[in-house]
Amino acid sequence: MTAPKTRLSFWRIIPLAVFIVLAGMLLYRIENPRVTGSVDSPLIGRPLPDIGMAVKGPAIVNFFASWCAPCKVEHPYLLIAKSRGIKIVGVAYKDKQTNIAAYLQRGGNPYVNVIYDDDGKKAIDLGITGVPESFLVDEKGIVRRRLQGPFASVPDILQFAVLP
Amino acid sequence: MIVELAHYALVLALIAACVQMFFGLNNDPAGDVVTNRAALALFGLVGASFLGLMYAHVTSDFSVINVFLNSHTDKPLLYKIAGVWGNHEGSMLLWILMLCVFGGIIATAPQIGDHLLRRRALGMQGFLSVGFIAFALFTSNPFLRSAIVPDNGQSLNPVLQDPGLALHPPTLYLGYVGFSSVFSLAAAALVTGNVDAAWARVVKPFVALAWLTLSAGIALGSHWAYYELGWGGFWYWDPVENASLLPWLTGTALLHSLLVLETRGALKRWTILLAVITFCMSLLGTFLVRSGVLTSVHAFAVDPARGVFILALLTIYGGTAFGLYAWRAPALKTLRLFTPVSRESSLIANNLLLITITATVLTGTLYPLIIDIFGLAQLSVGAPYFNATVIPVALPMLVFMGVGPFLPWKRAGRWTFKIQLLRIAGITLLAVMVLVFTRHTAGIAGLAAAIWLMAASALQIRAKMSLKQTALVLGHFGLGLAVIGMVGASLWKIEDIRVVKPGDIFEIGRYTLRFDGVRQVEGPNYTAAESSIALINSAGPYDTLHPQRRWYPDSEVDTTEAAIRLRPLNDLYVALGTQDQKSGPQSWVVRTTIHPFIAALWAGFALIVLAGILMLARSFREAR
Amino acid sequence: MIRILFCLLILMTPAWAVTNPDEKLADPALEARAVSLSRELRCVVCQNESIEESRADMAHDLRVFVRQQIRDGRTDDEIRRALKNRYGDFIFLKPPLTARTIVLWLMPVIAMIVGGLMFLVSQHGRRRRIRR
Numbered sequence: 001m002t003a004p005k006t007r008l009s010f011w012r013i014i015p016l017a018v019f020i021v022l023a024g025m026l027l028y029r030i031e032n033p034r035v036t037g038s039v040d041s042p043l044i045g046r047p048l049p050d051i052g053m054a055v056k057g058p059a060i061v062n063f064f065a066s067w068c069a070p071c072k073v074e075h076p077y078l079l080i081a082k083s084r085g086i087k088i089v090g091v092a093y094k095d096k097q098t099n100i101a102a103y104l105q106r107g108g109n110p111y112v113n114v115i116y117d118d119d120g121k122k123a124i125d126l127g128i129t130g131v132p133e134s135f136l137v138d139e140k141g142i143v144r145r146r147l148q149g150p151f152a153s154v155p156d157i158l159q160f161a162v163l164p
Numbered sequence: 165m166i167v168e169l170a171h172y173a174l175v176l177a178l179i180a181a182c183v184q185m186f187f188g189l190n191n192d193p194a195g196d197v198v199t200n201r202a203a204l205a206l207f208g209l210v211g212a213s214f215l216g217l218m219y220a221h222v223t224s225d226f227s228v229i230n231v232f233l234n235s236h237t238d239k240p241l242l243y244k245i246a247g248v249w250g251n252h253e254g255s256m257l258l259w260i261l262m263l264c265v266f267g268g269i270i271a272t273a274p275q276i277g278d279h280l281l282r283r284r285a286l287g288m289q290g291f292l293s294v295g296f297i298a299f300a301l302f303t304s305n306p307f308l309r310s311a312i313v314p315d316n317g318q319s320l321n322p323v324l325q326d327p328g329l330a331l332h333p334p335t336l337y338l339g340y341v342g343f344s345s346v347f348s349l350a351a352a353a354l355v356t357g358n359v360d361a362a363w364a365r366v367v368k369p370f371v372a373l374a375w376l377t378l379s380a381g382i383a384l385g386s387h388w389a390y391y392e393l394g395w396g397g398f399w400y401w402d403p404v405e406n407a408s409l410l411p412w413l414t415g416t417a418l419l420h421s422l423l424v425l426e427t428r429g430a431l432k433r434w435t436i437l438l439a440v441i442t443f444c445m446s447l448l449g450t451f452l453v454r455s456g457v458l459t460s461v462h463a464f465a466v467d468p469a470r471g472v473f474i475l476a477l478l479t480i481y482g483g484t485a486f487g488l489y490a491w492r493a494p495a496l497k498t499l500r501l502f503t504p505v506s507r508e509s510s511l512i513a514n515n516l517l518l519i520t521i522t523a524t525v526l527t528g529t530l531y532p533l534i535i536d537i538f539g540l541a542q543l544s545v546g547a548p549y550f551n552a553t554v555i556p557v558a559l560p561m562l563v564f565m566g567v568g569p570f571l572p573w574k575r576a577g578r579w580t581f582k583i584q585l586l587r588i589a590g591i592t593l594l595a596v597m598v599l600v601f602t603r604h605t606a607g608i609a610g611l612a613a614a615i616w617l618m619a620a621s622a623l624q625i626r627a628k629m630s631l632k633q634t635a636l637v638l639g640h641f642g643l644g645l646a647v648i649g650m651v652g653a654s655l656w657k658i659e660d661i662r663v664v665k666p667g668d669i670f671e672i673g674r675y676t677l678r679f680d681g682v683r684q685v686e687g688p689n690y691t692a693a694e695s696s697i698a699l700i701n702s703a704g705p706y707d708t709l710h711p712q713r714r715w716y717p718d719s720e721v722d723t724t725e726a727a728i729r730l731r732p733l734n735d736l737y738v739a740l741g742t743q744d745q746k747s748g749p750q751s752w753v754v755r756t757t758i759h760p761f762i763a764a765l766w767a768g769f770a771l772i773v774l775a776g777i778l779m780l781a782r783s784f785r786e787a788r
Numbered sequence: 789m790i791r792i793l794f795c796l797l798i799l800m801t802p803a804w805a806v807t808n809p810d811e812k813l814a815d816p817a818l819e820a821r822a823v824s825l826s827r828e829l830r831c832v833v834c835q836n837e838s839i840e841e842s843r844a845d846m847a848h849d850l851r852v853f854v855r856q857q858i859r860d861g862r863t864d865d866e867i868r869r870a871l872k873n874r875y876g877d878f879i880f881l882k883p884p885l886t887a888r889t890i891v892l893w894l895m896p897v898i899a900m901i902v903g904g905l906m907f908l909v910s911q912h913g914r915r916r917r918i919r920r
Contacts, residue, residue, distance in 0.1 A: 535888060541877060543877055554896075
């Protein structure tokens with residue numbers, strides 16, 4: 001059976017075209033996934049909010065807790081970063097001083113300073129969505145980068161600390 | 165052994181599907197018979213495979229990885245069975261089973277007079293089966309064994325150990341996948357070039373069955389969310405919920421469009437397009453749930469490789485169908501003109517509004533994804549958006565639904581229809597005045613639209629009604645009733661949360677409750693803190709409720725089991741929180757909610773499904 | 789993946805679901821404002837739930853934050869701006885109306901107009917063909 005050509009036959013292509021475009025976009029997203037749940041921080045490009053202590057950059061501000069499993073995973077990388085001269089300020093999220101002291105004694109202390117955020121208010125001020133989370137602050141006190149989740153490896157944290 | 169047989173059955177099924185596809189689409193003279201036999205063989209093989217998996221679950225064969233990950237000896241039998249489809253691989257097998265069920269129905273349906281149509285449709289259905297069976301065998305095989313046999317399994321998420329949720333996937337899949345048969349019949353019709361009233365009659369039972377089971381599946385899911393999640397909510401505009409709503413919306417449009425096709429022979433191209441789109445929505449939903457692109461509370465375990473495979477399937481099947489449409493649709497043109505005030509136009513208006521809602525829900529669900537791909541923004545689109553955009557379109561639709569059935573085909577006569585309109589308006593106005601006088605104005609627009617629809621449907625009732633008319637009345641009235649439930653349960657609800665100790669008495673709405681303390685109870689695979697809450701009136705206690713907090717040691721999860729007392733006008737929904745040590749020993753947090761008219765929501769859903777059943781019955785009768 | 793694990797960790801701690809009684813504000817009008825505002829805010833660690841419904845610890849902290857801001861006398865818009873400065877537009881379940889979201893918000897109108905036009909055009913074409 002022959003299909004008669006009509007002037008409007010171009011409309012017939014539209015459902016197919018829309019469909020192909022949609023499929024293309026979904027394919028793109030699958031191939032280039034966002035690290036699950038990662039969201040750009042609105043703090044980037046602005047001064048670090050007040051966390052109870054002035055942070056003289058360049059430094060990494062790292063939210064952690066002794067009860068947090070992924071924090072333990074990235075801990076060794078923080079220690080190596082410290083040994084390479086990278087300044088890390090720790091913020092203990094919803095944790096007790098005694099637990100933190102024991103944690104840092106057992107695993108080593110990569111932090112030049114530890115600030116306590118007992119009620120999580122400082123975390124909210126920085127838009128934290130969980131622990132661990134890290135920020136890179138430059139010498140002027142401006143936030144330059146944010147990482148949600150742990151550092152995956154030593155090169156990762158070293159690259160993170162290099163100012164853009 | 166049984167598991168290996170089940171595995172081989174699935175492999176043979178792949179072959180059967182290939183045969184079905186090949187002979188369905190070629191011109192071999194023996195093809196008619198071969199395709200039918202292949203479809204039936206396919207059904208038998210996949211059925212056997214599925215039963216084999218079920219056997220492994222029921223006998224707790226932990227050497228099968230799928231059973232190990234999702235089952236446990238302590239699990240009650242019902243949930244051992246439901247555990248078969250409570251995970252990605254098993255539910256995929258269920259999906260495939262449904263594909264084959266509908267293939268079998270197409271092969272044996274007596275009303276399909278055109279043998280070529282049947283054959284081509286089976287060819288398409290076979291094509292679908294090949295892709296999905298391959299997907300299961302190569303990326304999501306439920307029959308894989310492990311060398312080490314563990315003592316016991318990891319059990320099923322307790323939240324899924326629930327009768328409503330056990331039934332939800334099979335029902336939902338009957339609907340979701342049922343539209344595959346409509347898709348195949350539409351594709352076949354594009355190929356044979358025959359889309360007419362006869363085709364509409366052939367397709368109607370398939371649409372009716374798929375639509376009614378999809379409606380039931382969604383209603384079950386909504387009811388489950390209501391009693392299990394602890395807040396009494398019934399719809400969250402979660403991406404996976406939306407994924408099931410989209411085919412329902414286009415399926416409803418399809419149902420109504422078929423009416424025009426079978427009565428007037430018009431809207432051929434549009435009906436075919438809807439048939440294709442509806443199943444593509446099912447495929448899209450399957451992709452969204454299993455690929456991880458939109459993570460959701462619902463989503464199964466995420467695996468990008470699987471996601472790419474399903475996307476490929478979606479692209480191939482959708483691309484084929486839309487391509488067929490682009491190629492063959494021009495041949496189906498009709499010269500039908502529609503008068504502005506007629507049954508046809510009201511059905512077209514209904515379609516337009518349903519498609520608008522579909523477009524909105526689809527856009528809202530995918531927007532965060534799309535806008536992020538272009539690096540423009542990172543947004544969330546949630547309930548506030550959907551409520552703000554869908555409700556203003558849905559309410560006028562309810563109004564039109566009330567008027568439509570009064571309009572005759574072709575052209576409306578002047579008198580009868582206007583008198584009916586006045587009657588409906590009168591009833592609605594009366595109801596609105598009552599609401600205003602009693603100061604219950606929250607959601608008044610929704611209530612007015614619902615009452616309008618219910619009055620209009622009720623006025624359709626006659627002494628002697630055909631199945632078709634009864635289905636119409638029940639379906640529309642049911643929707644109005646459901647909307648009343650939605651408004652009451654969300655906008656009129658009363659909430660109370662407080663810390664209580666044994667003996668405390670408190671009031672909510674018209675109820676007086678007394679907290680009588682908490683005791684420990686044991687279930688088959690959980691321990692629970694069970695509270696006792698007495699309802700009292702002047703004569704003393706007349707009822708007790710027992711909300712629980714459960715702890716499942718196998719999965720280390722605690723859940724809250726609310727106690728619900730459902731009455732026609734409202735429910736009493738009580739949930740137990742945690743112990744509040746600060747307020748003293750034996751003090752607990754208790755949350756009580758009253759949802760006015762929620763019974764109307766469930767009754768409305770039931771009527772809608774019943775309407776679907778009547779339509780199915782009618783389309784069987786007609787087909788002879 | 790770690791994110792999901794973390795979220796699950798949170799869900800497993802027996803934190804009470806929605807608003808502890810002592811979270812609530814004394815003034816019912818203010819509390820109603822807090823609830824209504826919280827329904828628009830996304831629980832940033834879990835998918836698609838608002839902070840009002842979510843059992844997550846973070847949701848609890850955000851509810852406390854919102855109520856504290858209300859107690860301090862801030863308006864709804866000021867509170868939204870404060871949250872936007874911390875979390876970005878991601879935290880709003882109701883996307884803001886900007887140039888980038890105009891298609892999203894106008895979709896119902898667009899769909900109806902496009903659908904209506906398509907129907908009218910097809911009818912018009914038929915009228916012309918019938919006259920011929």
